[in-house]
Amino acid sequence: MKIKSIISILVIFILVMSLFAGCGESNDDDKTTDSGTTNTNGTDNSSNDTDAANNTDEEAFEIVVELVTLGQDFTSLPLIEEEINKITLPEINATVKFLPIHIADHANKLSLMVASGEKLDLVMTGITTPLVGLASTNAIQPIGDLLDEYAPELVEKQGELLEATKFNGQVYAISADLYPAKAGGIVYNKEMADQYNVSVSERITLEDLSKIGEQLKQEGVYLTTPSDGALNSHDIYTPIADFGGDYAYGVIFDPVNSTEIVNYYASDEFREYALLLKSWMDQGYMPQDALTNGQNAQDVFRSEQVFYQFVNYSPGDKVQEARTWPFEVKLSQASDAILSTEVVQQFGYGIPVHCENPEAVVKFLNLIYTNADISNLLNHGIEGVEYQKVSDNIVEYVDGIDSSNAGYVRIFNRFGDAMQTYQMEPATEAFFDEIETFNEDAEKSKTLGYVFNAENVAGEVAAVNSVVSEYRPPLMAGAVSDVDQAIEEFNEALESAGINEIIEENRRQLGEWLAKQ
Amino acid sequence: MELVGKSNKKRKKIKHWIPFYIMGLPGMIYLLINNYLPMVGLQVAFKKWDYQKGMWFSDWIGLKNFEFLFKSQAFRITRNTLLYNLTFIIVGAILGISVAILVNEIQSKQFKKIYQTIILLPFLMSMVIVAYLTYAYLSPQTGYINNILEAIGLNRISWYSEKKYWPFILVFVQQWKTIGFGMVIYLSSIVGISKDYYEAAELDGATKWQQIRTITLPLLKPTIITLLILQVGQIFRSDFGLFYQVPMDQGSLYAVTDTIDTFVYRGLMKTNNIGMSAAAGFYQSVVCFITVVIFNGVIRKVNKENAMF
């Protein structure tokens, strides 16, 4: 009887273990049916080594492309993949497969997938995954030579943008947007403006906004909200180069004309800005408990409690904002349009280091930016299903569909050459000229192409980031009682956290880079 | 003859233990796979992580990853983490045991059920939700607490800008959320105490209070000490949700709400540095380990039976 019990336990144990093994096998089985049309689950993402090694010559290479979303389930993806494959298969002998990833998990998931070598061939770099971080840890591979050989048209279209995606002299990514120049701006509630007789000029300054704030206060409306204090970026109102460090690496004011790196938080500009925000709060232009009530700025703007919200300003943004809000809005420009490394790096595409066939991926990139059909598929989905044409190059959702129930919506990825891609209403045919002019007129930052590598000061960066999280929000929300005192404490804390070491390192690297120009 | 006797005994002994080893085998294997194998990853704390080189071949950089933990805010975050945890442990034990005893006193099965269920309810909520609910009470403009204060003639308080209240607020919220957990654990032990003991004590004329002191508490000792040691083993870690979400991540409160975990999160949030996060975890583990060993050693001297190892 004793033996029976031992056996029964061992049997159960073996069963459990075999289930593990069994599941490993079933993954291999599913893997062979990856013709690209059935994508019920992502099991073919695992153990890709044997697959690719045998198939590069005959079978098409499957390119797994990251699609950064807000977590929605897009039902049209298989169809879109099919349509894309109709083009890519004959042209570059490759098929495409999308891998939706939630933007909030993007950094984490990318890290895990690259660490474990899971199949992932094209990733988005930028907002959640800064290019420098990916390049310096070899998460993505240098693609300069590959681009020259397999994507010459793309290289030509990128032009000097490829300077801004370099690290240690090698190109690691392409700019996802061929017309990335941006200016700072505000989006304001036009209906509210009309209602209260507020006139907002096309080009607006902080003084203008203060005056509007006073006018609105009489009507009992807030000017704007700083939300959690992290959103009230100074660079909306004046161009500032921050090297991707959120002002913690030192900044250059007026980067079009200067290359001097200073401590933003010890600067007069910061002090004046903080004083201005405080006056806005004191005068009642901003809601009192904005910092703590956990509401995000979008909600507050949407519920029409405030007059304006800041945005990036560009022809594309004008169209986008018009589509986002339930009331009529207009944009005004607050600072000059600029082409800088930061702006270019906001949205880029890179290839993970473990991708087996980067040549195919680069060829695909070339297609995205030269083939209008692919670009439109990636941006809008399928004609007749997601969108319908309004005029030659302008489209709108099919009736009955909007961004909440469409089978596919491009959320955070940027695809294609805007010149050959349909644009959504309310853009007009004039859009294409607008965007070209906007980019041509944009001034170039003197540090375009310079990237700061914070590896050597990683410890200081971590400590400084913590200090910034502590002291900046109340200052940006005008919620401190004595601005000068707060700034003084802030700077003391920054210094003991090591901000000067960071700035020194930044200056040193910039000096070296400038010398090579 | 003696020799034969001894070897017989030994063989019998080993045969006697084999079933136990077999029983424990599946569990130990799981722990091996789930906990011990990944420990090779601890080396990452001392390396400069490189995706291409991977865990084994990334370069060693000694203690560089640990530096950021010992900069200007080191004292503050350490102090906060330790003091809060000590408070949570002590207050939690007192409250948990008290509530368990009280619930045990209740005769009505209905009420017993109701009390247990509802007191456990907060344990099921996530800290994020608790943070929003706390805000509903503490909001400067519209919060219920302030409304009450105003109604009785006192001034409204700007809760989220005043540091001094937050140690109490955090302890209160944490206890509110976890008291059910302690109650359940202690209750399960109390319930196992034979009624006979209490009956005998009553016959001898002992008061309830004396009964608790002489029967319940001593018999709870193993559980209490076990929980103590286990909690001390987490003394250098903190509930991220409690210290980040509940104070709404307000910089002005950091002096009393910043713990090691929130500091690490804020510091590494933008750069996602694998080596440094591994170093933070390693640092916490080492301190927890040392603390537990010391604590367990103390217990062993006082009460050998109850020591964990």
Add this chain to the structure above:
Amino acid sequence: MYRESRRWRIGAHIILMFMTLLALLPFILLIIASFTDDQVAVINGYRYLPEKWSLSAYKYIANEAETIFRAYGITIFITIVGTAVNLFLTSLLAYMLAQDELPGAKMFNFLVIFTMLFNGGLVPTYLIYASTFKIRDTIFALIVPNLLMNAFNIILVKNYFRFSLPKELFESSRLDGASEFQILKHIVLPLSKPIMATIGLMTSIAYWNDWQNGLYYLNDTKLYSVQNILNAINTSVQFLATNSVSGANITDIPTTTVRMAIAVVGILPIIIAYPFFQQYFVKGITLGAVKG
């Protein structure tokens, strides 16, 4: 004597009633907040008596109703299976550790506790489960990592076996010729209902509330548990609160109240399931067999 007993009981009722209220009030607020109109919630915050009621938060979730139904199914499955396997493995191991004369008992004890102190970290754990065992996008991803056993449970059960059960019980059974497995199954476990129920409850809660396993190991949304679905909605909301990304198509999410509705949807089943465990916290399992 009786009067003192009665006084204690009344005192207990009063205190417990107070604590119950303290626990219940915020929960009621949670439910009411989920039924509040979003705009009103944004302007006034969460109120017990909102100006305007609305089902919009639930409607938003109902958009995903099908997914949520399936997710409930999955969550229930993994909770039951996970908890059952956990109890099984834990009681076996705990029984072994409870034998203080076992050769190497101290070492094993230490090994178990050590797992609570040192953690390899996310990346190595992920590498083992994803690369070596390939559980990505399988149901095992939701059951096995980190939740299938944990040292805390093991220690608690071990202690219960050791201290709350009389040694005589074991000895007399062994003398009768019972195997250890039989002793465990027929004697120890039935007498251990309180601790098993406790551990079972804690484990069920852990499985029910877990969102990390799904987050890291699942890309196939069909396998998502309830918490994964809700977490996806919640992280969208939270992400938008702290980041403004222009050029993104962001839809009309009633963010403030949706969070509350999500919490309610996530909690309700556990509240319903709790009484099931609660019945095991019964007093006085007679140990007459021993006394005699």
